[in-house]
Amino acid sequence: MKSVALILAAGEGTRMKSSVPKVAHRILGESMMTLVVDVAQRAGCERIVVVTGHGADIVESMLPEDVAVVRQERQLGTGHAVLCAREVLEGFEGSLTVLSGDTPLLRPETVSGLVAMRESSGAAATVLTTHLPDPAEYGRVVRNRDGGIAAIVEHKDLQPDQQHIDEVNTGTYCFDASVLFAHLDKLTTDNAQGEYYLTDMIGVFDSEGLLVTAMTTDDPLETLGINSRVHLAEATRTLQRRINTRHMLEGVTMTDPGLVWVGPRVRIGRDVEIEPMTFIMGETVIGDGARIGPGSRVVDSRVANGAVVDSSVVIDSDVGPNANVGPVAYLRPGTVLEAGAKAGTSVEIKNSRIGRGTKVPHLSYIGDADVGQDVNVGAGTITCNYDGVEKHRTVIGDGAFIGSDTMLVAPVRVGRGAVTGAASAISRDVPDGALGLERSDQRIVEGWADRRRKEKRSETNEGEASSDE
Numbered sequence: 001m002k003s004v005a006l007i008l009a010a011g012e013g014t015r016m017k018s019s020v021p022k023v024a025h026r027i028l029g030e031s032m033m034t035l036v037v038d039v040a041q042r043a044g045c046e047r048i049v050v051v052t053g054h055g056a057d058i059v060e061s062m063l064p065e066d067v068a069v070v071r072q073e074r075q076l077g078t079g080h081a082v083l084c085a086r087e088v089l090e091g092f093e094g095s096l097t098v099l100s101g102d103t104p105l106l107r108p109e110t111v112s113g114l115v116a117m118r119e120s121s122g123a124a125a126t127v128l129t130t131h132l133p134d135p136a137e138y139g140r141v142v143r144n145r146d147g148g149i150a151a152i153v154e155h156k157d158l159q160p161d162q163q164h165i166d167e168v169n170t171g172t173y174c175f176d177a178s179v180l181f182a183h184l185d186k187l188t189t190d191n192a193q194g195e196y197y198l199t200d201m202i203g204v205f206d207s208e209g210l211l212v213t214a215m216t217t218d219d220p221l222e223t224l225g226i227n228s229r230v231h232l233a234e235a236t237r238t239l240q241r242r243i244n245t246r247h248m249l250e251g252v253t254m255t256d257p258g259l260v261w262v263g264p265r266v267r268i269g270r271d272v273e274i275e276p277m278t279f280i281m282g283e284t285v286i287g288d289g290a291r292i293g294p295g296s297r298v299v300d301s302r303v304a305n306g307a308v309v310d311s312s313v314v315i316d317s318d319v320g321p322n323a324n325v326g327p328v329a330y331l332r333p334g335t336v337l338e339a340g341a342k343a344g345t346s347v348e349i350k351n352s353r354i355g356r357g358t359k360v361p362h363l364s365y366i367g368d369a370d371v372g373q374d375v376n377v378g379a380g381t382i383t384c385n386y387d388g389v390e391k392h393r394t395v396i397g398d399g400a401f402i403g404s405d406t407m408l409v410a411p412v413r414v415g416r417g418a419v420t421g422a423a424s425a426i427s428r429d430v431p432d433g434a435l436g437l438e439r440s441d442q443r444i445v446e447g448w449a450d451r452r453r454k455e456k457r458s459e460t461n462e463g464e465a466s467s468d469e
């Protein structure tokens with residue numbers, strides 16, 4: 001049977017105390033919105049519809065192209081949100097899985113299991129429930145005599161004799177779409193919050209003699225609904241543990257997995273070592289045998305086999321096989337370190353290619369440069385790539401030797417095998433094999449230092465002699 005996912009993501013999330021819509025908040029670098037869309041996709045839903053409203057522009061900008069969007073202009077409740085999608089789903093018959101944009105830790109298998117259960121039981125709806133020692137703000141599940149669900153009661157509407165119920169609604173449901181849409185008009189706002197509650201559909205179905213079944217998960221961590229920043233931190237910890245465990249089981253060493261944060265899209269090879277206080281996020285790929293950390297952040301980058309990134313930041317860059325980064329280097333977008341290259345201590349590189357085996361070991365800024373193979377870039381070298389108006393390129397040929405403290409005033413080219421003298425400001429091209437030197441001649445004043453030392457000594461002796469008087 002065909003299945004469609006409807007994700008409710010129009011709410012403001014007042015309890016987040018934020019100017020950003022709730023579902024745009026991030027967990028390990030990914031917005032809740034993208035995490036939930038990913039769950040629906042991986043659960044095998046053929047079509048995904050998202051209900052947006054509060055901060056709709058921000059939320060919609062996070063959605064993949066093939067996801068349909070329905071706007072809920074005024075957020076009148078979860079039931080009303082579903083009602084807004086009735087038109088785009090007109091004529092659809094089959095399983096409609098309703099997910100909340102604030103429940104990002106669901107496992108795809110749980111969602112596909114929910115769909116399978118509704119389809120095999122022929123229920124009008126199957127609700128994903130769980131048991132919580134402290135059910136707090138969750139809606140409570142009222143069971144009927146045959147073990148089906150008679151109603152869901154929101155926590156603000158609980159009657160005294162319902163307070164003890166510890167089975168909660170996780171906000172994840174699978175409905176028979178045509179049955180749901182045929183009955184949606186029966187919702188009212190006659191409740192504590194004056195909203196159209198989707199949860200009231202269950203009571204409506206029950207009173208019409210329609211079957212509602214439950215699927216219960218015994219992992220309440222996966223159904224955490226995020227309403228506050230405290231929940232956001234809990235969800236981060238849960239996802240962190242889940243992801244790190246998966247990588248460790250696949251052959252990644254983590255000295256302390258509680259101090260390593262890896263995003264869900266990151267791919268890591270075998271025999272990789274990740275040291276504490278390290279963040280690896282976005283679309284990053286780490287090759288076999290690489291070593292990352294301690295204290296590093298790698299985002300949207302590729303770190304090849306055997307490379308080392310120590311106490312450094314790497315953004316949108318490529319670190320080649322056996323290349324070496326850090327300690328304390330900053331690779332900004334568009335940096336390519338080819339095999340065996342080095343970006344050492346206090347080195348910043350941006351939008352540049354650093355050729356195979358080339359070393360930039362200390363205290364340098366390389367921007368908009370194309371550096372060949374086996375080049376040695378001396379300490380303190382700087383590409384002066386910006387003239388205040390435009391950026392210009394620096395090109396350095398294979399095997400060149402850049403003396404310490406060279407200023408390369410771009411646009412400029414240093415030829416193959418050429419040398420620049422230490423402390424030179426190179427503003428004209430240096431031909432292949434040549435020396436580029438720009439500094440005034442050194443003066444030698446014979447005996448000057450000895451004379452100065454003697455003078456100083458006699459001054460202090462006189463001083464001491466006078467203070468003795």
Ligand code: UD1
Nearest residue numbers: 008009010011075076077078101102138139169170171225
């Ligand atoms: C909801 C359920 C509750 C359940 C809990 C699980 C209702 C009435 N209650 O409560 O039984 O235990 O989730 O986490 O459904 N939304 C809209 N439009 C609206 C209102 C909400 O799109 O008008 C979206 C929100 O963006 C959110 C989701 O629906 O993603 C749930 O809304 P929220 O306000 O968080 O509901 P809860 O109070 O948590």
Ligand code: CA
Nearest residue numbers: 102225226227
């Ligand atoms: Ca919620």
